[in-house]
Amino acid sequence: MGEDTKNNRSRNTALVLIGAGVFLLLDHTIGFFPILAVILILLGIHRVRSRKERKGYVLMGVGAVILFGDHITIVVAVVLISLGLFFIRSKQIHKDDTYIQKQKIVDSVRLGREPWILRNTSTWYMVGETYIDLSLAILEQKETTVILQGIVGDIDIKVPDDIGVSVTSSVMFGQLHIAEERESGVMNKVVWQSENYQHGDHRVKLILSFIVGDIKVKVL
Secondary structure, eight states, X not given: OOHHHHHHHHHHHHHHHHHHHHXXXXXXXXXXXXXXXXXXXXXXXXXHHTTOHHHHHHHHHHHHHHXXXXXXXXXXXXXXXXXXXXXXXXXXXXXXXXXEEEEEEEEEEEEOSSOEEEOOEEEEEEEEEEEEEGGGEEEOSSEEEEEEEEEEEEEEEEEOTTSEEEEEXXXXXXXXXXXXXXXXXXXXXXXXXXXXXXXXXXXXXXXXEEEEEEEEEEEO
């Protein structure tokens, strides 16, 4: 199978997902309960980050039940659109097929407690948390691209100052803390790049995007 055929098939799949999601959204009206659910999920994320994990997960669970219980069509639509955009973005940013691509419903990733290899990666999940410490990461390439995208995400990434880092981050509802930049509330986006990104021996490009999220990238 030729490369063009594979690319066309991936693009068509993504467009079908997005189209189906948009159709479902247009066929439904957003009301009070989805907004309440989002607020509860945000409060839950805040509680988890404040080490009040039990209350946090309860709030997130109640919010998820409200979304899934009364507005399953909207949830499915958002998931389809998010997945479609994820496939398109991954194909555009990763120029070849050597990257790792994963999709999960629920995910929990913790990397950095022992040496590990950082590779070009695209990950999508519906609900999850990701902790990455690049201090012990083994970088096999001059530039590595990591895409994290999904519905609800709690992201905590630590980067040593000898690695050049570029961050493009966005959340529809939630907060961003990228180096010294802070944004919170609704429709937030932060684009940031370290001073040594262009001339560093190793560079890491982070692309982080969630519907509801708490994203933190700290330069050590």
